[in-house]
Amino acid sequence: MQKNLTSDKINLLVIDRWLLEEEMTLEQVGEVIPTIFYVINPDLTIRYINSIGYRWLNLDPGQAGRTSISITNYYHPDTLHVARSQMHQFYNLQNTFDIQYDLQKVWYERDSEYKLSLITTKFSKNLDGLLSTVTPLEELPNLRERISGLVAGKS
Numbered sequence: 001m002q003k004n005l006t007s008d009k010i011n012l013l014v015i016d017r018w019l020l021e022e023e024m025t026l027e028q029v030g031e032v033i034p035t036i037f038y039v040i041n042p043d044l045t046i047r048y049i050n051s052i053g054y055r056w057l058n059l060d061p062g063q064a065g066r067t068s069i070s071i072t073n074y075y076h077p078d079t080l081h082v083a084r085s086q087m088h089q090f091y092n093l094q095n096t097f098d099i100q101y102d103l104q105k106v107w108y109e110r111d112s113e114y115k116l117s118l119i120t121t122k123f124s125k126n127l128d129g130l131l132s133t134v135t136p137l138e139e140l141p142n143l144r145e146r147i148s149g150l151v152a153g154k155s
Contacts, residue, residue: 012099012122012131020126036134039127042091044070044084047129056134058109071132076105076114087121087130096125106134 015033018024030037030050038049045068054061057074075083083104090100100121105114115136122131 012120012133013097016096016122016124016126016131019124026127033133035139038071038132038134039124039129040071040087040132041129042088043068044072044087046071047127053134055110056108074107076107079104090121091123091130094123094125096123098122103137106136108136 015029018029026048033050036053036056038053039047041047072080072084102119103116104119106117108115117134117136120133124131
């Protein structure tokens with residue numbers, strides 16, 4: 001079943017429901033999400049990553065499934081210990097309704113630089129792992145206008 005998706009209508013709660021109800025496979029979801037999407041195991045290694053994620057990590061397809069790549073390898077070293085701890089705590093809570101939002105500097109191999117990115121994470125009981133999306137702030141739609149509006153509203 002193909003979903004009519006736009007980035008403003010998708011969230012991890014909906015995605016988890018699709019996967020639970022078998023409306024879409026993990027691969028189908030991953031290929032229609034317009035951003036980096038992955039599932040990580042309790043030890044924070046990648047179980048699944050979509051094609052946008054392959055390009056982000058500079059991996060060939062299938063490499064993520066054959067090796068134990070930790071997603072935290074791509075986080076900035078200054079905040080790595082905090083991010084790793086937060087993800088472990090979030091996994092251990094196993095709250096299927098809560099979503100964690102975090103801003104982290106993340107390494108983008110194709111650009112050879114760290115970029116401030118929005119990381120959205122949700123525990124999936126069905127997959128016994130964490131569903132996550134990563135989007136560089138510069139790619140979020142209308143971000144400059146939203147920030148300008150907030151700043152103007154505070155003046």
